[in-house]
Amino acid sequence: MLALKERFVLRTMTIIWLALLASLSAEEGKDIYTAHCMACHNLDKQVVGPSLIEIAHYYKENPAGIVRWSLNPGVKRKLAIRMPPMTHLGKDKLLKVADYILKVTKGKRYKPEKEPEDPYKETAPAKLQRMFMPDAGPAAIALSLNENVHICWDAGTCQFRYAWNGKFIDQWPVWRGNGNALAKVRGETFTKVGQGNPFKNLGKTKFKGYSEKDGNYIFSYAVGDVDFSLSISALSSKEISLNFTSNASKNLEYKPELEQGSWTSSKGEISNGILKLNAKEAQNFSIIFKAEKK
Amino acid sequence: MKFIPFFLLFSFTTFGGFKYEDIEIPSGIDPQVGGLCTLPNGNIAACFHRGELMIYNTKTKTWKMFARGLHEPLGIVALTNNEFAVMQRPELTLVKDSNGDGKADTYKTLYDEFGMSGNYHEFSFGPVRDKEGNFYIALNVASGLASMRKEIRGEFSDVGASRERFYAKDWKKQKEAVGRMFSKVPYRGWVLKISPEGKMTPVSSGLRSPNGLGFDADGDLFVPDNQGDWLGTSKIHHIQKGHFHGHPASLVWKKGWDGRDPLKVPVKELDKMRTPASVLVTQGIMGNSPTQPLLIDHNSFGPYKGQMLIGEMNFQRVLRFMKDKVNGQVQGAVIPHIDGDPMRIGNNRLTWGKDGSLYVGRTKLSWPGDNGIQRVIWDGKVDFDIQNLKLTKTGFKLFFTKKVNKLEADDLKISSYHYLYQRAYGSPQIDEKEIKITKVQIAKDGLSIDLSLDSLESGKVYDFTMNDIKSIDGDSLKAKRMCYTLNNLK
Numbered sequence: 037m038l039a040l041k042e043r044f045v046l047r048t049m050t051i052i053w054l055a056l057l058a059s060l061s062a063e064e065g066k067d068i069y070t071a072h073c074m075a076c077h078n079l080d081k082q083v084v085g086p087s088l089i090e091i092a093h094y095y096k097e098n099p100a101g102i103v104r105w106s107l108n109p110g111v112k113r114k115l116a117i118r119m120p121p122m123t124h125l126g127k128d129k130l131l132k133v134a135d136y137i138l139k140v141t142k143g144k145r146y147k148p149e150k151e152p153e154d155p156y157k158e159t160a161p162a163k164l165q166r167m168f169m170p171d172a173g174p175a176a177i178a179l180s181l182n183e184n185v186h187i188c189w190d191a192g193t194c195q196f197r198y199a200w201n202g203k204f205i206d207q208w209p210v211w212r213g214n215g216n217a218l219a220k221v222r223g224e225t226f227t228k229v230g231q232g233n234p235f236k237n238l239g240k241t242k243f244k245g246y247s248e249k250d251g252n253y254i255f256s257y258a259v260g261d262v263d264f265s266l267s268i269s270a271l272s273s274k275e276i277s278l279n280f281t282s283n284a285s286k287n288l289e290y291k292p293e294l295e296q297g298s299w300t301s302s303k304g305e306i307s308n309g310i311l312k313l314n315a316k317e318a319q320n321f322s323i324i325f326k327a328e329k330k
Numbered sequence: 331m332k333f334i335p336f337f338l339l340f341s342f343t344t345f346g347g348f349k350y351e352d353i354e355i356p357s358g359i360d361p362q363v364g365g366l367c368t369l370p371n372g373n374i375a376a377c378f379h380r381g382e383l384m385i386y387n388t389k390t391k392t393w394k395m396f397a398r399g400l401h402e403p404l405g406i407v408a409l410t411n412n413e414f415a416v417m418q419r420p421e422l423t424l425v426k427d428s429n430g431d432g433k434a435d436t437y438k439t440l441y442d443e444f445g446m447s448g449n450y451h452e453f454s455f456g457p458v459r460d461k462e463g464n465f466y467i468a469l470n471v472a473s474g475l476a477s478m479r480k481e482i483r484g485e486f487s488d489v490g491a492s493r494e495r496f497y498a499k500d501w502k503k504q505k506e507a508v509g510r511m512f513s514k515v516p517y518r519g520w521v522l523k524i525s526p527e528g529k530m531t532p533v534s535s536g537l538r539s540p541n542g543l544g545f546d547a548d549g550d551l552f553v554p555d556n557q558g559d560w561l562g563t564s565k566i567h568h569i570q571k572g573h574f575h576g577h578p579a580s581l582v583w584k585k586g587w588d589g590r591d592p593l594k595v596p597v598k599e600l601d602k603m604r605t606p607a608s609v610l611v612t613q614g615i616m617g618n619s620p621t622q623p624l625l626i627d628h629n630s631f632g633p634y635k636g637q638m639l640i641g642e643m644n645f646q647r648v649l650r651f652m653k654d655k656v657n658g659q660v661q662g663a664v665i666p667h668i669d670g671d672p673m674r675i676g677n678n679r680l681t682w683g684k685d686g687s688l689y690v691g692r693t694k695l696s697w698p699g700d701n702g703i704q705r706v707i708w709d710g711k712v713d714f715d716i717q718n719l720k721l722t723k724t725g726f727k728l729f730f731t732k733k734v735n736k737l738e739a740d741d742l743k744i745s746s747y748h749y750l751y752q753r754a755y756g757s758p759q760i761d762e763k764e765i766k767i768t769k770v771q772i773a774k775d776g777l778s779i780d781l782s783l784d785s786l787e788s789g790k791v792y793d794f795t796m797n798d799i800k801s802i803d804g805d806s807l808k809a810k811r812m813c814y815t816l817n818n819l820k
Contacts, residue, residue, distance in 0.1 A: 075698035166401035175420035216450035
């Protein structure tokens with residue numbers, strides 16, 4: 037049996053020894069941290085990943101927990117990107133990083149940060165903005181026709197998809213990160229069609245781009261061997277007009293997959309939801325979409 | 331004389347052989363730079379994160395808005411002073427001012443026939459042009475950390491994970507079948523060639539995150555790729571028609587592919603199929619996320635004409651690539667060229683000013699990075715630096731920019747290692763060993779050294795640490811570490 041005093045000395049020495057080891061480990065951990073972690077983490081600020089103070093808040097006296105997370109990371113907060121697994125560093129090195137994190141944050145208190153706001157929210161949006169939009173293909177375009185009426189055009193399927201009344205779009209969900217989100221429509225959708233191109237009997241669609249003059253946009257595209265130009269205008273707060281010109285030399289059928297609202301045409305005849313245009317009519321006609329009468 | 335604002339007089343910072351100037355970006359613009367190019371008239375065009383294309387007048391130091399509304403543009407080349415080819419997420423577009431009012435009015439879709447699943451990671455990179463005027467673009471694969479949109483553009487590949495899996499309620503459970511990165515719509519993970527008329531030819535496959543393209547003086551096309559699944563470390567690929575660069579997801583779009591799920595092809599077989607990268611950008615040493623390669627096509631940035639610079643996202647650094655052609659195959663070394671303060675991280679896009687200075691555009695897109703544009707001007711004084719590195723039959727030949735004083739075997743440490751080719755993310759350094767230098771021979775002119783080594787193996791990185799090499803004037807080396815990737819022995 038060791039005397040009480042000797043046991044005390046031994047214990048003190050062990051504690052000092054362990055503290056020294058942890059401190060040495062933390063020193064090495066600092067170098068590993070600098071090379072492999074620092075690009076995404078900061079001591080007291082959230083950068084790409086959480087601050088070290090926040091990490092230490094979850095893993096107080098639990099360096100092994102930091103190692104476990106680093107080998108198989110999850111996602112704790114909404115919209116955060118997942119850390120790649122740090123398996124290439126190995127458990128030993130990760131433990132040194134964990135020791136460093138706990139050492140450097142000692143005595144520092146964690147205060148949760150607020151969700152960031154758009155720092156450029158005062159910038160007026162472009163009238164035409166290509167972006168990820170809801171209820172459309174990934175190659176979508178948002179176009180503001182006037183202060184209150186806006187539409188979504190799908191450059192993938194070459195067609196008008198929906199129109200809404202109210203404000204334009206909230207782009208911040210998309211711009212705040214890497215694009216893993218959709219813009220939000222800031223108003224009430226009053227007419228909407230499905231994915232299929234209404235001229236699809238003609239063949240494949242090919243988007244050719246658009247031009248702008250005095251703030252008005254004209255889309256160009258082909259369906260099969262027919263070239264179309266399309267300008268879109270607002271007729272009232274819940275009514276828009278798609279104004280087509282084409283080089284059609286044959287009769288055309290137009291069949292929108294209507295999901296909301298109603299539609300009519302300036303030319304031709306509509307029966308059973310299909311508009312029939314003769315070749316001459318097909319060269320210059322308008323389709324009007326509007327809200328359904330209540 | 332007009333009053334010159336006080337701060338303008340001091341807007342340059344000099345450090346480590348370079349002068350630095352922060353280019354002021356107009357307020358209201360999210361200054362994450364996706365594309366940067368130089369116009370024939372010497373002005374600089376930049377594409378920003380939220381879709382602006384702006385032109386910077388280098389004389390008056392003022393900006394003009396040229397176009398807005400683009401979808402995450404990540405590359406641009408100027409065709410004339412009034413027309414640009416811009417790579418947007420969904421398409422390669424010719425953006426043109428046709429009436430001479432200084433603003434774009436025509437947006438012509440040159441090529442949009444690649445697929446989009448709507449997954450956020452499907453970034454589109456490029457373009458660069460070859461001498462015939464063809465465009466080259468590169469398409470990211472999608473990330474298994476997110477799924478697909480209900481509406482997609484282009485054909486869906488039924489090889490491997492079915493479409494239902496992507497819409498299953500428990501997405502996390504589908505990930506094993508889907509893979510960490512996926513290519514379920516055409517040409518994700520490929521480099522494509524687009525003719526000036528918009529006709530597409532697939533070039534090469536096997537890429538993961540090819541953020542930036544660049545031709546060198548010999549017409550060789552280089553594309554970086556980023557550490558991750560199937561990439562033990564980041565790398566620079568020499569793009570050659572018909573080659574497979576190692577990330578298997580894109581193989582489903584290879585003509586004549588046998589219909590096997592690439593994730594189920596034995597790793598050994600994939601390893602045999604792949605062309606190893608020309609240079610490995612050693613993780614945590616040289617860089618973590620290399621970006622656009624840019625040819626040094628002049629002598630106003632030091633004695634390195636003909637080599638390439640490569641941007642780096644995670645380090646305050648721009649790398650230099652020293653190409654070495656051995657048995658007809660490109661390999662070589664990377665070395666930090668601009669390094670540390672006041673350089674910042676996020677160095678995504680590079681272009682040369684007419685005066686030979688380097689414009690560096692930064693971004694982050696929620697990853698490690700930064701904002702804005704920095705101009706880097708060489709101070710005209712030649713630093714003591716590694717000018718070039720070549721493999722020899724017995725070791726390496728180091729070329730210096732100034733005469734070397736002396737070199738003893740202890741002044742330089744070399745180690746070798748390799749990385750695993752595996753489905754898991756990244757790789758540790760494998761079989762690391764110290765390489766003994768058996769002979770040191772300084773050339774008569776003092777500008778190069780021949781090193782003989784006790785071991786030279788293909789498939790290895792040779793990692794040089796050069797702390798104690800001095801010039802005859804007593805200068806220390808500017809960069810003290812470099813990594814050579816040895817694929818082929820002489």
